[in-house]
Amino acid sequence: MKRLKSFDYRDVKLMNGRMQECLNEMMIFYMGISNDDILKYMRNDAGLEAPGNSFQGWYLKSRGTSLIGQWISAFARMYAVTGNEDCRKKAIYLAEEFWRCYELLKDTPKKLLHERSFYAFEKLLQAHCDLHIYCNYKKAADKIPWMVDFAVTQIGKENIFGDNGTEWYTMSESLYTAYEIFGLEEAKEAAEIWEYREFWDLFYCNLDPFSKKPKAGLYSEFCHAYSHTNSFNSCAKAYEIKQDPYYLKALRSFYDFMMETEVMATGGFGPNFEHLMPKHRIIDALRTGHDSFETQCGSYAAYRLIKYLTRFTGEPQFGNWGERLLWNATLSTIPMTEDGKVIYYSDYNMYGASKINRQDSWTCCTGTRPLAVIEIPRMLYYTDDEDLFVSQYASSELHWERAGQIITVIQQTSFPETDTSELFLKMKGPEQFAVRLRMPDWLAGKMEVIINGIPISAMVDKEGWLTVEREWKDKDHMVLRLPMKVWMHAFDTEKNGPNAFLYGPVVLAADYTGIQTPNDWMDVRRLVPKMKPTGKPLHYKVEGREDLSFKPFYEYKEYERYFLYHDTSAHVGRNR
Structure with missing residues (x-):
C-alpha cells in the first residue's frame, strides 16, 4: 500500500480561476473583520476597555469562544498561503488577547473555558498547533501542555453516544496532533479518552449504521451528519499515530457507507436538521425541506477525510468526492454579508430551491468557511517523495522539493468549462519519476495524454492512477484531455x-x-x-x-429559483 503526503499550504499557489477568486474573496472578508469586534464580548466580560461592534446571533451566545479558535487557525494558515505578515499578526494578537481575558475570567461564572467546552477547546487547541507550525509563535508550545492538562482534569468525560450538543467525539484529532508536534504522551493519552469507538465499531464490524440511536443532543432521531463525519477525522488521526488497522478499516467502511447511502450529486450529505439517514428518509427530506446540506462545516470535514484516505491508501477515487464538493459546495456559496450571515444550508428541494444566507449571524459555518476555502490548495497534489500525484484539475503552481532540487509544476486550465488541462515543468536538471493522474469517475471517454506535442499511451497503476513515468526535463509540457458530457x-x-x-x-x-x-x-x-x-x-x-x-x-445568485433534483422516484410526468 503506497503512502502519500499532502503538500503544505506554502507549496501550492492557486492561479487564475474560480478557486483563486474564492480564496481571495474569503481572505479579504475575514481580514476585514475588526479585532475589536471579535474580542468585544470577552473584553467586556473581563472588565477591560471593549471598543468595537457587538456581534449578534450565535456570537452573542458563546461570547465569541466558539469561533475564535477556528479564526486563529484560519489567519495562521492564510499567513502560510500568502506570507502576508498582517495575517500572522492578527492570529497572534487574537490568541494573546484571548488568554488575557481568560486569566481575568477563569475564576468567575463567565470563564471562557469550562467542563462543557468540548467544541471551543478542540478548535483552540488546533489553533495553537497552527500558530506553532505556521507563525513560529513560541508561546504556543508553552500553552499546549496546559491545555492538555485542562482537557484531562477539567473537561467532562460523559462521552454520551450521539451527543451533538457537545461534539465530544471530535476532540481526539487535535489532541493527537498536539502529541505528533510536541511529543506529549499526555496528549496521546487524552486523545484516547475521547475516541468514539462505540460509533466507529459499527463500521469496523460492518453493522447497521442506523442500529444505534443518539442518547443525547439536538434532533436526535439519527446521528448528526457533520460532527459524526468529523469524528472520523479523529479516527484517521488515531490511525496515523498508532497504525492500528482497526482505524483504517472503520474509516474505509464509513467512506463506503457515505458513497452508497448518504452523498448526493453535489457531494453534500445530511439533510433534515443535519442527519445521517437511510436513503428513503433523505428522499423525503428533499421533498419537504430546504436544509439539504450543512455546507461549510460538512465540506471542511469531508476535505480532511478525503486527504487522510488518499494519503493512507495511495488510491485516487477519494478525490472524486472532493471534486464534487469543490465545484458544487465551496465554489457555489454566495458571498457572506458584513453582519456574519453565510450559506449554512444548501437547498436541493425538488419542488423549487434558492440560495439564501442563514438569518442567524455568526453561526458555526462562519468558523469553518475560511478553513474549508483555504484547504483547496492542499486538495490538488500529493507525493510519495518519488512521484507526483495530481488529484484535482485547477490552475495552480506547485513547488515540489524532490531529491534535492525544486521542481515547479504549473497547471493551466479553464476546467471544467473546457476539457483540457496543461502542466508545465520547470527544473534544473532531468529527473526520472512518474506523474500519476486521477481519472475522474465521470469521464465520457478515454483520458488522453500528450507530452511535448506527442500523444502517448499511459498505463493505469495498481491503485488506479493514470501513470506517465519517464525522464522529465525542464520545459516539458503535458496536455491532458478529460472527455466530458x-x-x-x-x-x-x-x-x-x-x-x-x-x-x-x-x-x-x-x-x-x-x-x-x-x-x-x-x-x-x-x-x-x-x-x-x-x-x-x-x-x-x-x-x-x-x-x-x-x-x-x-x-446561481442569491434568491434565484432553481431545480437541482427532480422527483422522478415519486412519479414521472407526462412526456411532452
Missing part, C-alpha cells in the same frame, strides 16, 4: 431517482419558468439527448421547451 445522476440507483444532471463534476440546475416542476410536465429522465449547448460554457437549452434551461449550480 452531460449525464444523469440517480440518488437511489434501484429506483433510478431522484435525478440530477451534471456536466463532468458540475451540477447543472434547471431554470424553469413553467408551472409546478419540470417533472410534472415532462419525463426528465429523457432530457439528456434534448439538452443542447447555447454557446455559453455549460449552459443548455432543451429542445421544444422555452420554459426550461440549465446552467451550473455555481452560477
